[in-house]
Amino acid sequence: MINWLSNPKRFERFAVPASKFCGWLALLLILPGLYFGLFASPEAEGFGHGVRILYVHAPSAWVAMAAYSAIAVMSFISFIWRHPLADRVAYNCAMPGAIFTALALATGSLWGSQSWMTWWVWDGRNTSFLVLLFIYLGYIAIWAAMDNKRLAARIAGIIAMVGAINLPIIKFSVDWWDDVLHQKATIMTIDGPGFAPSMMLPLMLMLFGFSFFLIWVVMRGVLRDIRKQRDATARNAITPAQATLTKMKS
Amino acid sequence: MTIFGREMILTRRLAGSWLFGLMFFALFATVCAIALGGQRAAMAPIAAPLLWLAMILSVLLAAGPAWQASMPNGFAEQLYLSGKSFAVFAATKAITMWLSIILPLIALSYPLAAMFGLESEAALGTTLSLFIGSPAILAYAMVAGAATLRLAQGGVVIILISLPLLVPTLIFGLSLAQSFEATGFGKDGLALLGISSLSVAAAIPAIAAILQVIMEDG
Amino acid sequence: MIPDFGKYGFVVWTAYGLAILVLLGLWLYGRRK
Numbered sequence: 110m111i112n113w114l115s116n117p118k119r120f121e122r123f124a125v126p127a128s129k130f131c132g133w134l135a136l137l138l139i140l141p142g143l144y145f146g147l148f149a150s151p152e153a154e155g156f157g158h159g160v161r162i163l164y165v166h167a168p169s170a171w172v173a174m175a176a177y178s179a180i181a182v183m184s185f186i187s188f189i190w191r192h193p194l195a196d197r198v199a200y201n202c203a204m205p206g207a208i209f210t211a212l213a214l215a216t217g218s219l220w221g222s223q224s225w226m227t228w229w230v231w232d233g234r235n236t237s238f239l240v241l242l243f244i245y246l247g248y249i250a251i252w253a254a255m256d257n258k259r260l261a262a263r264i265a266g267i268i269a270m271v272g273a274i275n276l277p278i279i280k281f282s283v284d285w286w287d288d289v290l291h292q293k294a295t296i297m298t299i300d301g302p303g304f305a306p307s308m309m310l311p312l313m314l315m316l317f318g319f320s321f322f323l324i325w326v327v328m329r330g331v332l333r334d335i336r337k338q339r340d341a342t343a344r345n346a347i348t349p350a351q352a353t354l355t356k357m358k359s
Numbered sequence: 360m361t362i363f364g365r366e367m368i369l370t371r372r373l374a375g376s377w378l379f380g381l382m383f384f385a386l387f388a389t390v391c392a393i394a395l396g397g398q399r400a401a402m403a404p405i406a407a408p409l410l411w412l413a414m415i416l417s418v419l420l421a422a423g424p425a426w427q428a429s430m431p432n433g434f435a436e437q438l439y440l441s442g443k444s445f446a447v448f449a450a451t452k453a454i455t456m457w458l459s460i461i462l463p464l465i466a467l468s469y470p471l472a473a474m475f476g477l478e479s480e481a482a483l484g485t486t487l488s489l490f491i492g493s494p495a496i497l498a499y500a501m502v503a504g505a506a507t508l509r510l511a512q513g514g515v516v517i518i519l520i521s522l523p524l525l526v527p528t529l530i531f532g533l534s535l536a537q538s539f540e541a542t543g544f545g546k547d548g549l550a551l552l553g554i555s556s557l558s559v560a561a562a563i564p565a566i567a568a569i570l571q572v573i574m575e576d577g
Numbered sequence: 578m579i580p581d582f583g584k585y586g587f588v589v590w591t592a593y594g595l596a597i598l599v600l601l602g603l604w605l606y607g608r609r610k
Contacts, residue, residue: 132607139600147593148580158582161589165596188568205603212599219588240523247520254510263572264506268520271502271565275524278557282527289534322600329607 116194117335128328131321138318145311153308159223164311166216168319169209173241176206176323180248181273184266194331196262199269200252201330205323207245214238233287237280244272377459380421384464387413388471399476406475407485407536410468411529414489415496419521421460422500423513430508435574445567453501453563461493484539491548492532494555498562499524505569509577528554 146164153160183199222228255261391409395401468489472482503521507513531554535547582589
Protein backbone atom coordinates (compact mmCIF):
# COMPACT_ATOMS: atom_id res chain seq x y z
CA MET A 110 0.00 0.00 0.00
CA ILE A 111 2.95 2.34 0.49
CA ASN A 112 3.70 2.06 -3.25
CA TRP A 113 0.13 3.12 -3.86
CA LEU A 114 0.65 6.43 -2.12
CA SER A 115 3.82 7.52 -3.90
CA ASN A 116 2.83 7.19 -7.55
CA PRO A 117 -0.79 8.24 -7.28
CA LYS A 118 0.21 11.79 -6.35
CA ARG A 119 2.06 12.13 -9.63
CA PHE A 120 -0.80 10.47 -11.46
CA GLU A 121 -3.25 12.90 -9.89
CA ARG A 122 -1.19 15.92 -10.84
CA PHE A 123 -1.21 14.69 -14.43
CA ALA A 124 -4.70 13.25 -14.64
CA VAL A 125 -6.79 16.04 -13.15
CA PRO A 126 -5.99 18.51 -15.94
CA ALA A 127 -5.57 15.75 -18.55
CA SER A 128 -9.00 14.32 -17.87
CA LYS A 129 -10.56 17.76 -18.17
CA PHE A 130 -8.83 18.20 -21.52
CA CYS A 131 -9.98 14.80 -22.77
CA GLY A 132 -13.52 15.43 -21.59
CA TRP A 133 -13.87 18.72 -23.39
CA LEU A 134 -12.16 17.38 -26.50
CA ALA A 135 -14.56 14.44 -26.53
CA LEU A 136 -17.51 16.82 -26.37
CA LEU A 137 -16.07 19.00 -29.12
CA LEU A 138 -15.68 15.95 -31.34
CA ILE A 139 -18.91 14.10 -30.56
CA LEU A 140 -21.35 16.99 -30.92
CA PRO A 141 -20.24 17.91 -34.45
CA GLY A 142 -19.95 14.18 -35.13
CA LEU A 143 -23.62 13.74 -34.26
CA TYR A 144 -24.54 16.75 -36.35
CA PHE A 145 -22.67 15.57 -39.41
CA GLY A 146 -23.73 11.99 -38.90
CA LEU A 147 -27.41 12.75 -38.72
CA PHE A 148 -27.86 15.87 -40.78
CA ALA A 149 -24.94 16.94 -42.93
CA SER A 150 -23.74 13.76 -44.58
CA PRO A 151 -24.98 11.96 -47.68
CA GLU A 152 -26.75 8.69 -48.17
CA ALA A 153 -24.81 5.67 -49.30
CA GLU A 154 -25.18 3.75 -52.54
CA GLY A 155 -27.46 0.81 -51.99
CA PHE A 156 -27.92 1.42 -48.30
CA GLY A 157 -29.36 4.93 -48.19
CA HIS A 158 -29.63 6.63 -44.85
CA GLY A 159 -28.84 3.36 -43.08
CA VAL A 160 -25.15 4.11 -43.45
CA ARG A 161 -25.53 6.70 -40.66
CA ILE A 162 -25.59 3.83 -38.19
CA LEU A 163 -21.97 3.20 -39.09
CA TYR A 164 -20.98 6.47 -37.40
CA VAL A 165 -22.01 5.10 -34.00
CA HIS A 166 -21.44 1.41 -34.70
CA ALA A 167 -17.81 1.50 -35.83
CA PRO A 168 -16.62 3.87 -33.06
CA SER A 169 -18.36 1.68 -30.43
CA ALA A 170 -16.66 -1.42 -31.78
CA TRP A 171 -13.32 0.38 -31.87
CA VAL A 172 -13.62 1.57 -28.26
CA ALA A 173 -14.73 -1.91 -27.16
CA MET A 174 -11.56 -3.43 -28.60
CA ALA A 175 -9.34 -0.58 -27.37
CA ALA A 176 -10.65 -0.93 -23.83
CA TYR A 177 -9.91 -4.65 -23.76
CA SER A 178 -6.42 -4.03 -25.15
CA ALA A 179 -5.91 -1.55 -22.34
CA ILE A 180 -7.05 -4.14 -19.80
CA ALA A 181 -4.64 -6.70 -21.27
CA VAL A 182 -1.67 -4.29 -21.31
CA MET A 183 -2.41 -2.95 -17.81
CA SER A 184 -2.77 -6.50 -16.50
CA PHE A 185 0.61 -7.35 -17.98
CA ILE A 186 2.21 -4.26 -16.43
CA SER A 187 0.63 -5.10 -13.11
CA PHE A 188 1.84 -8.70 -13.38
CA ILE A 189 5.45 -7.78 -14.10
CA TRP A 190 5.88 -4.66 -11.98
CA ARG A 191 3.10 -5.06 -9.40
CA HIS A 192 1.91 -1.53 -10.12
CA PRO A 193 -1.35 -1.00 -8.20
CA LEU A 194 -2.46 1.89 -10.40
CA ALA A 195 -2.28 -0.41 -13.43
CA ASP A 196 -4.83 -2.61 -11.68
CA ARG A 197 -7.15 0.34 -11.15
CA VAL A 198 -6.85 1.44 -14.79
CA ALA A 199 -7.71 -2.08 -15.94
CA TYR A 200 -10.66 -2.26 -13.54
CA ASN A 201 -12.03 1.07 -14.74
CA CYS A 202 -11.81 0.06 -18.39
CA ALA A 203 -13.99 -2.98 -17.86
CA MET A 204 -17.48 -1.61 -17.46
CA PRO A 205 -17.25 1.07 -20.17
CA GLY A 206 -15.65 -1.52 -22.46
CA ALA A 207 -18.46 -3.98 -21.86
CA ILE A 208 -21.09 -1.29 -22.41
CA PHE A 209 -19.54 -0.20 -25.71
CA THR A 210 -19.36 -3.85 -26.78
CA ALA A 211 -23.07 -4.16 -26.09
CA LEU A 212 -23.71 -0.91 -27.98
CA ALA A 213 -21.68 -2.18 -30.94
CA LEU A 214 -23.74 -5.37 -30.96
CA ALA A 215 -27.04 -3.46 -30.71
CA THR A 216 -26.18 -0.97 -33.45
CA GLY A 217 -24.80 -3.78 -35.58
CA SER A 218 -28.06 -5.63 -35.15
CA LEU A 219 -30.00 -2.52 -36.21
CA TRP A 220 -27.73 -2.26 -39.25
CA GLY A 221 -28.24 -5.91 -40.11
CA SER A 222 -32.00 -5.64 -39.83
CA GLN A 223 -31.94 -3.47 -42.94
CA SER A 224 -28.95 -4.82 -44.84
CA TRP A 225 -29.52 -8.55 -44.32
CA MET A 226 -33.18 -8.24 -43.35
CA THR A 227 -32.56 -10.06 -40.10
CA TRP A 228 -31.95 -8.82 -36.59
CA TRP A 229 -29.09 -11.16 -35.87
CA VAL A 230 -26.71 -13.17 -38.01
CA TRP A 231 -24.22 -15.65 -36.59
CA ASP A 232 -21.45 -14.38 -38.81
CA GLY A 233 -17.80 -14.12 -37.85
CA ARG A 234 -17.78 -10.54 -36.67
CA ASN A 235 -21.05 -10.63 -34.72
CA THR A 236 -20.22 -13.91 -33.04
CA SER A 237 -16.71 -12.95 -31.99
CA PHE A 238 -17.98 -9.64 -30.64
CA LEU A 239 -20.59 -11.47 -28.61
CA VAL A 240 -17.81 -13.69 -27.24
CA LEU A 241 -15.83 -10.54 -26.38
CA LEU A 242 -18.81 -9.30 -24.35
CA PHE A 243 -18.77 -12.52 -22.33
CA ILE A 244 -15.03 -12.22 -21.82
CA TYR A 245 -15.65 -8.74 -20.40
CA LEU A 246 -18.41 -10.06 -18.12
CA GLY A 247 -16.16 -12.85 -16.84
CA TYR A 248 -13.43 -10.31 -16.05
CA ILE A 249 -15.90 -8.06 -14.22
CA ALA A 250 -17.33 -11.06 -12.36
CA ILE A 251 -13.93 -11.91 -10.87
CA TRP A 252 -13.52 -8.37 -9.52
CA ALA A 253 -17.07 -8.28 -8.25
CA ALA A 254 -17.27 -11.69 -6.62
CA MET A 255 -14.08 -11.54 -4.59
CA ASP A 256 -13.97 -9.67 -1.32
CA ASN A 257 -10.17 -9.60 -1.29
CA LYS A 258 -9.73 -6.93 -3.96
CA ARG A 259 -5.96 -7.28 -4.11
CA LEU A 260 -6.33 -10.97 -4.92
CA ALA A 261 -9.14 -10.18 -7.33
CA ALA A 262 -6.92 -7.71 -9.17
CA ARG A 263 -4.18 -10.25 -9.69
CA ILE A 264 -6.39 -13.16 -10.67
CA ALA A 265 -8.49 -10.99 -12.99
CA GLY A 266 -5.25 -9.78 -14.54
CA ILE A 267 -4.07 -13.31 -15.27
CA ILE A 268 -7.43 -14.25 -16.77
CA ALA A 269 -7.39 -11.03 -18.83
CA MET A 270 -4.02 -11.98 -20.27
CA VAL A 271 -5.15 -15.52 -21.08
CA GLY A 272 -8.17 -13.97 -22.78
CA ALA A 273 -5.99 -11.54 -24.69
CA ILE A 274 -3.83 -14.35 -26.08
CA ASN A 275 -6.96 -16.23 -27.06
CA LEU A 276 -8.82 -13.37 -28.72
CA PRO A 277 -6.98 -13.57 -32.07
CA ILE A 278 -7.49 -17.35 -32.06
CA ILE A 279 -11.17 -16.93 -31.24
CA LYS A 280 -11.56 -14.34 -33.99
CA PHE A 281 -9.73 -16.54 -36.49
CA SER A 282 -11.72 -19.64 -35.61
CA VAL A 283 -15.08 -17.88 -35.76
CA ASP A 284 -14.24 -16.23 -39.09
CA TRP A 285 -13.13 -19.61 -40.44
CA TRP A 286 -16.32 -21.17 -39.13
CA ASP A 287 -18.36 -18.49 -40.78
CA ASP A 288 -16.57 -18.67 -44.15
CA VAL A 289 -16.27 -22.44 -44.45
CA LEU A 290 -19.57 -23.51 -43.00
CA HIS A 291 -21.87 -20.69 -43.93
CA GLN A 292 -20.43 -19.50 -47.26
CA LYS A 293 -21.43 -15.98 -46.45
CA ALA A 294 -21.38 -13.33 -49.15
CA THR A 295 -19.02 -10.45 -48.56
CA ILE A 296 -20.46 -7.74 -46.38
CA MET A 297 -20.24 -4.12 -47.44
CA THR A 298 -17.01 -2.72 -46.10
CA ILE A 299 -15.80 0.79 -45.53
CA ASP A 300 -13.46 0.49 -48.51
CA GLY A 301 -16.35 -0.35 -50.81
CA PRO A 302 -17.49 1.94 -53.58
CA GLY A 303 -19.16 5.17 -52.66
CA PHE A 304 -17.45 5.97 -49.38
CA ALA A 305 -17.04 9.70 -49.82
CA PRO A 306 -14.89 12.06 -47.75
CA SER A 307 -18.13 13.55 -46.47
CA MET A 308 -18.74 10.21 -44.83
CA MET A 309 -15.24 9.96 -43.42
CA LEU A 310 -15.76 13.19 -41.51
CA PRO A 311 -18.54 12.09 -39.14
CA LEU A 312 -16.88 8.69 -38.83
CA MET A 313 -13.53 10.17 -37.77
CA LEU A 314 -15.14 12.72 -35.48
CA MET A 315 -17.11 10.03 -33.66
CA LEU A 316 -14.16 7.63 -33.61
CA PHE A 317 -11.84 10.11 -31.93
CA GLY A 318 -14.66 11.54 -29.84
CA PHE A 319 -15.56 8.13 -28.41
CA SER A 320 -11.89 7.36 -27.78
CA PHE A 321 -11.24 10.53 -25.81
CA PHE A 322 -14.50 9.96 -23.97
CA LEU A 323 -13.32 6.51 -22.89
CA ILE A 324 -10.04 7.99 -21.67
CA TRP A 325 -11.99 10.60 -19.70
CA VAL A 326 -14.23 7.94 -18.07
CA VAL A 327 -11.25 5.75 -17.15
CA MET A 328 -9.20 8.64 -15.74
CA ARG A 329 -12.15 9.87 -13.67
CA GLY A 330 -12.57 6.36 -12.30
CA VAL A 331 -8.91 5.99 -11.34
CA LEU A 332 -8.87 9.45 -9.73
CA ARG A 333 -11.93 8.48 -7.74
CA ASP A 334 -10.25 5.23 -6.64
CA ILE A 335 -7.17 7.18 -5.53
CA ARG A 336 -9.32 9.58 -3.50
CA LYS A 337 -11.22 6.73 -1.89
CA GLN A 338 -8.00 4.94 -0.98
CA ARG A 339 -6.57 8.10 0.53
CA ASP A 340 -9.70 8.70 2.58
CA ALA A 341 -9.62 5.11 3.82
CA THR A 342 -5.97 5.37 4.84
CA ALA A 343 -6.61 8.70 6.55
CA ARG A 344 -9.50 7.26 8.52
CA ASN A 345 -7.33 4.38 9.69
CA ALA A 346 -4.57 6.80 10.70
CA ILE A 347 -6.76 9.06 12.80
CA THR A 348 -7.99 6.41 15.19
CA PRO A 349 -4.64 5.32 16.68
CA ALA A 350 -3.63 8.99 17.04
CA GLN A 351 -6.83 9.75 18.92
CA ALA A 352 -6.23 6.75 21.12
CA THR A 353 -2.78 8.03 22.01
CA LEU A 354 -4.19 11.48 22.78
CA THR A 355 -6.89 10.15 25.07
CA LYS A 356 -4.31 8.03 26.82
CA MET A 357 -2.13 11.08 27.35
CA LYS A 358 -4.99 13.17 28.67
CA SER A 359 -5.93 10.64 31.33
CA MET B 360 8.41 -37.96 -2.11
CA THR B 361 7.40 -36.82 -5.58
CA ILE B 362 5.70 -40.10 -6.38
CA PHE B 363 3.93 -40.02 -3.05
CA GLY B 364 2.77 -36.48 -3.74
CA ARG B 365 1.35 -37.55 -7.07
CA GLU B 366 -0.30 -40.60 -5.53
CA MET B 367 -1.91 -38.36 -2.97
CA ILE B 368 -3.35 -36.14 -5.66
CA LEU B 369 -4.51 -39.15 -7.63
CA THR B 370 -6.44 -40.71 -4.77
CA ARG B 371 -8.03 -37.39 -3.89
CA ARG B 372 -9.09 -36.97 -7.51
CA LEU B 373 -10.68 -40.40 -7.66
CA ALA B 374 -12.61 -39.59 -4.52
CA GLY B 375 -15.69 -38.18 -6.13
CA SER B 376 -15.51 -35.80 -9.07
CA TRP B 377 -15.06 -38.37 -11.80
CA LEU B 378 -18.29 -40.17 -11.05
CA PHE B 379 -20.12 -36.87 -10.84
CA GLY B 380 -18.81 -35.87 -14.26
CA LEU B 381 -19.72 -39.21 -15.78
CA MET B 382 -23.23 -39.14 -14.39
CA PHE B 383 -23.82 -35.62 -15.65
CA PHE B 384 -22.52 -36.55 -19.10
CA ALA B 385 -24.84 -39.55 -19.37
CA LEU B 386 -27.79 -37.66 -17.91
CA PHE B 387 -27.34 -34.66 -20.18
CA ALA B 388 -27.19 -36.91 -23.23
CA THR B 389 -30.29 -38.75 -22.07
CA VAL B 390 -32.25 -35.58 -21.51
CA CYS B 391 -31.21 -34.34 -24.95
CA ALA B 392 -32.46 -37.54 -26.53
CA ILE B 393 -35.77 -37.22 -24.70
CA ALA B 394 -36.09 -33.57 -25.69
CA LEU B 395 -35.49 -34.48 -29.32
CA GLY B 396 -38.14 -37.15 -29.33
CA GLY B 397 -35.77 -40.09 -29.50
CA GLN B 398 -35.90 -40.31 -33.30
CA ARG B 399 -32.52 -41.23 -34.78
CA ALA B 400 -33.20 -39.21 -37.88
CA ALA B 401 -33.59 -36.08 -35.75
CA MET B 402 -30.70 -36.80 -33.40
CA ALA B 403 -27.98 -38.03 -35.75
CA PRO B 404 -27.20 -34.66 -37.38
CA ILE B 405 -26.75 -32.95 -34.01
CA ALA B 406 -25.26 -35.86 -32.10
CA ALA B 407 -21.69 -34.57 -32.32
CA PRO B 408 -22.56 -31.01 -31.23
CA LEU B 409 -24.63 -32.27 -28.31
CA LEU B 410 -21.95 -34.67 -27.13
CA TRP B 411 -19.36 -31.92 -27.36
CA LEU B 412 -21.53 -29.62 -25.26
CA ALA B 413 -22.18 -32.43 -22.80
CA MET B 414 -18.46 -33.07 -22.49
CA ILE B 415 -17.59 -29.40 -21.98
CA LEU B 416 -20.27 -28.87 -19.35
CA SER B 417 -19.37 -32.09 -17.52
CA VAL B 418 -15.72 -31.12 -17.29
CA LEU B 419 -16.53 -27.55 -16.23
CA LEU B 420 -18.85 -28.72 -13.49
CA ALA B 421 -16.33 -31.25 -12.21
CA ALA B 422 -13.42 -28.79 -12.26
CA GLY B 423 -14.58 -26.56 -9.43
CA PRO B 424 -15.11 -29.25 -6.80
CA ALA B 425 -11.92 -31.00 -7.93
CA TRP B 426 -9.88 -27.90 -7.15
CA GLN B 427 -11.67 -27.18 -3.89
CA ALA B 428 -11.06 -30.71 -2.68
CA SER B 429 -7.32 -30.62 -3.24
CA MET B 430 -6.59 -27.03 -2.25
CA PRO B 431 -7.72 -26.47 1.31
CA ASN B 432 -6.50 -23.29 2.99
CA GLY B 433 -2.80 -23.45 3.59
CA PHE B 434 -2.10 -26.11 1.00
CA ALA B 435 -0.55 -23.65 -1.41
CA GLU B 436 1.89 -22.50 1.27
CA GLN B 437 2.80 -26.09 2.13
CA LEU B 438 3.41 -26.85 -1.50
CA TYR B 439 5.61 -23.79 -1.85
CA LEU B 440 7.62 -24.70 1.25
CA SER B 441 8.09 -28.26 0.03
CA GLY B 442 10.04 -26.86 -2.91
CA LYS B 443 7.84 -28.22 -5.67
CA SER B 444 7.02 -25.75 -8.40
CA PHE B 445 3.42 -24.76 -8.94
CA ALA B 446 3.79 -25.54 -12.62
CA VAL B 447 4.78 -29.14 -11.93
CA PHE B 448 1.89 -29.42 -9.50
CA ALA B 449 -0.50 -28.04 -12.12
CA ALA B 450 0.80 -30.41 -14.79
CA THR B 451 0.52 -33.40 -12.45
CA LYS B 452 -2.98 -32.41 -11.50
CA ALA B 453 -3.89 -32.04 -15.16
CA ILE B 454 -2.68 -35.54 -15.97
CA THR B 455 -4.51 -37.13 -13.05
CA MET B 456 -7.69 -35.21 -13.86
CA TRP B 457 -7.47 -36.24 -17.49
CA LEU B 458 -7.04 -39.88 -16.55
CA SER B 459 -9.73 -40.00 -13.90
CA ILE B 460 -12.39 -37.58 -15.18
CA ILE B 461 -11.98 -37.24 -18.93
CA LEU B 462 -11.02 -40.76 -19.99
CA PRO B 463 -14.29 -42.30 -18.72
CA LEU B 464 -16.24 -39.59 -20.56
CA ILE B 465 -14.43 -40.28 -23.83
CA ALA B 466 -15.05 -43.98 -23.40
CA LEU B 467 -18.76 -43.38 -22.82
CA SER B 468 -19.03 -41.03 -25.78
CA TYR B 469 -18.73 -43.81 -28.36
CA PRO B 470 -21.74 -45.83 -27.22
CA LEU B 471 -23.68 -42.61 -26.66
CA ALA B 472 -22.88 -41.46 -30.21
CA ALA B 473 -24.16 -44.78 -31.49
CA MET B 474 -27.31 -44.38 -29.38
CA PHE B 475 -27.82 -41.02 -31.04
CA GLY B 476 -28.00 -42.73 -34.41
CA LEU B 477 -24.46 -42.23 -35.68
CA GLU B 478 -22.87 -44.91 -37.84
CA SER B 479 -19.64 -46.41 -36.57
CA GLU B 480 -17.36 -44.16 -38.67
CA ALA B 481 -19.13 -40.99 -37.61
CA ALA B 482 -19.32 -42.13 -34.00
CA LEU B 483 -15.59 -42.84 -34.08
CA GLY B 484 -15.02 -39.37 -35.49
CA THR B 485 -16.95 -37.84 -32.62
CA THR B 486 -15.05 -39.84 -30.04
CA LEU B 487 -11.72 -39.06 -31.67
CA SER B 488 -12.50 -35.35 -31.77
CA LEU B 489 -13.39 -35.41 -28.08
CA PHE B 490 -10.18 -37.30 -27.36
CA ILE B 491 -7.95 -34.82 -29.18
CA GLY B 492 -9.87 -31.76 -27.97
CA SER B 493 -10.08 -32.88 -24.34
CA PRO B 494 -6.73 -31.39 -23.26
CA ALA B 495 -7.99 -27.95 -24.30
CA ILE B 496 -11.28 -28.43 -22.47
CA LEU B 497 -9.44 -29.57 -19.36
CA ALA B 498 -6.87 -26.77 -19.63
CA TYR B 499 -9.44 -23.97 -19.59
CA ALA B 500 -11.60 -25.72 -17.01
CA MET B 501 -8.59 -25.92 -14.71
CA VAL B 502 -7.63 -22.29 -15.26
CA ALA B 503 -11.16 -21.19 -14.48
CA GLY B 504 -11.31 -23.53 -11.50
CA ALA B 505 -8.08 -22.16 -10.08
CA ALA B 506 -9.22 -18.57 -10.62
CA THR B 507 -12.41 -19.19 -8.69
CA LEU B 508 -10.82 -21.11 -5.81
CA ARG B 509 -11.42 -18.34 -3.31
CA LEU B 510 -14.91 -17.57 -4.55
CA ALA B 511 -17.95 -18.73 -2.67
CA GLN B 512 -20.04 -19.53 -5.71
CA GLY B 513 -17.37 -20.32 -8.25
CA GLY B 514 -19.54 -22.51 -10.50
CA VAL B 515 -21.17 -19.79 -12.57
CA VAL B 516 -17.97 -17.79 -12.88
CA ILE B 517 -16.11 -20.93 -14.02
CA ILE B 518 -18.55 -21.26 -16.90
CA LEU B 519 -18.41 -17.53 -17.68
CA ILE B 520 -14.61 -17.51 -17.83
CA SER B 521 -14.00 -20.76 -19.67
CA LEU B 522 -16.74 -20.96 -22.31
CA PRO B 523 -15.53 -17.97 -24.38
CA LEU B 524 -12.03 -19.43 -24.36
CA LEU B 525 -13.41 -22.79 -25.52
CA VAL B 526 -15.01 -21.40 -28.69
CA PRO B 527 -12.08 -22.29 -31.00
CA THR B 528 -11.83 -25.78 -29.47
CA LEU B 529 -15.53 -26.31 -30.04
CA ILE B 530 -15.37 -25.08 -33.62
CA PHE B 531 -12.37 -27.18 -34.64
CA GLY B 532 -13.54 -30.15 -32.60
CA LEU B 533 -16.85 -30.28 -34.40
CA SER B 534 -15.28 -29.75 -37.80
CA LEU B 535 -13.18 -32.86 -37.16
CA ALA B 536 -16.13 -34.85 -35.82
CA GLN B 537 -18.26 -34.03 -38.82
CA SER B 538 -15.61 -34.42 -41.50
CA PHE B 539 -14.02 -37.61 -40.15
CA GLU B 540 -16.19 -39.94 -42.18
CA ALA B 541 -15.12 -38.25 -45.39
CA THR B 542 -11.56 -37.08 -44.79
CA GLY B 543 -10.31 -38.95 -41.73
CA PHE B 544 -7.86 -37.23 -39.38
CA GLY B 545 -6.63 -34.74 -41.96
CA LYS B 546 -6.29 -30.98 -41.61
CA ASP B 547 -9.10 -30.68 -39.11
CA GLY B 548 -7.38 -33.15 -36.82
CA LEU B 549 -4.13 -31.24 -37.02
CA ALA B 550 -5.88 -27.96 -36.30
CA LEU B 551 -7.55 -29.42 -33.23
CA LEU B 552 -4.27 -30.92 -32.08
CA GLY B 553 -2.69 -27.50 -32.44
CA ILE B 554 -5.44 -25.87 -30.40
CA SER B 555 -5.10 -28.43 -27.64
CA SER B 556 -1.33 -28.06 -27.49
CA LEU B 557 -1.53 -24.27 -27.40
CA SER B 558 -4.21 -24.35 -24.73
CA VAL B 559 -2.21 -26.60 -22.44
CA ALA B 560 0.94 -24.56 -23.04
CA ALA B 561 -0.91 -21.38 -22.05
CA ALA B 562 -2.88 -22.85 -19.19
CA ILE B 563 -0.11 -24.49 -17.13
CA PRO B 564 1.81 -21.22 -16.55
CA ALA B 565 -1.46 -19.36 -15.95
CA ILE B 566 -2.51 -21.89 -13.30
CA ALA B 567 0.93 -21.73 -11.69
CA ALA B 568 0.68 -17.93 -11.60
CA ILE B 569 -2.80 -18.08 -10.05
CA LEU B 570 -1.64 -20.52 -7.36
CA GLN B 571 1.32 -18.26 -6.63
CA VAL B 572 -0.98 -15.27 -6.28
CA ILE B 573 -3.39 -17.15 -4.02
CA MET B 574 -0.50 -18.14 -1.79
CA GLU B 575 0.77 -14.56 -1.58
CA ASP B 576 -2.44 -12.59 -1.31
CA GLY B 577 -5.19 -15.11 -0.66
CA MET C 578 -37.27 19.74 -38.63
CA ILE C 579 -36.42 16.14 -37.92
CA PRO C 580 -35.15 14.67 -41.18
CA ASP C 581 -37.02 11.81 -42.78
CA PHE C 582 -34.87 8.78 -43.30
CA GLY C 583 -37.56 6.74 -44.95
CA LYS C 584 -37.42 3.08 -44.19
CA TYR C 585 -34.18 3.54 -42.29
CA GLY C 586 -35.75 6.03 -39.88
CA PHE C 587 -36.44 3.66 -37.02
CA VAL C 588 -33.06 1.95 -37.03
CA VAL C 589 -31.01 5.12 -37.42
CA TRP C 590 -32.81 6.99 -34.64
CA THR C 591 -32.76 3.97 -32.35
CA ALA C 592 -29.04 3.50 -32.96
CA TYR C 593 -28.27 7.14 -32.23
CA GLY C 594 -30.65 7.13 -29.29
CA LEU C 595 -28.88 4.16 -27.73
CA ALA C 596 -25.50 5.75 -28.37
CA ILE C 597 -26.54 9.00 -26.73
CA LEU C 598 -27.98 7.11 -23.77
CA VAL C 599 -24.69 5.29 -23.34
CA LEU C 600 -22.67 8.48 -23.59
CA LEU C 601 -24.90 10.32 -21.12
CA GLY C 602 -24.95 7.38 -18.74
CA LEU C 603 -21.16 7.00 -18.71
CA TRP C 604 -20.81 10.76 -18.37
CA LEU C 605 -22.95 10.72 -15.23
CA TYR C 606 -21.02 7.68 -14.02
CA GLY C 607 -17.74 9.50 -14.52
CA ARG C 608 -18.97 12.60 -12.75
CA ARG C 609 -20.05 10.94 -9.51
CA LYS C 610 -18.12 11.84 -6.39
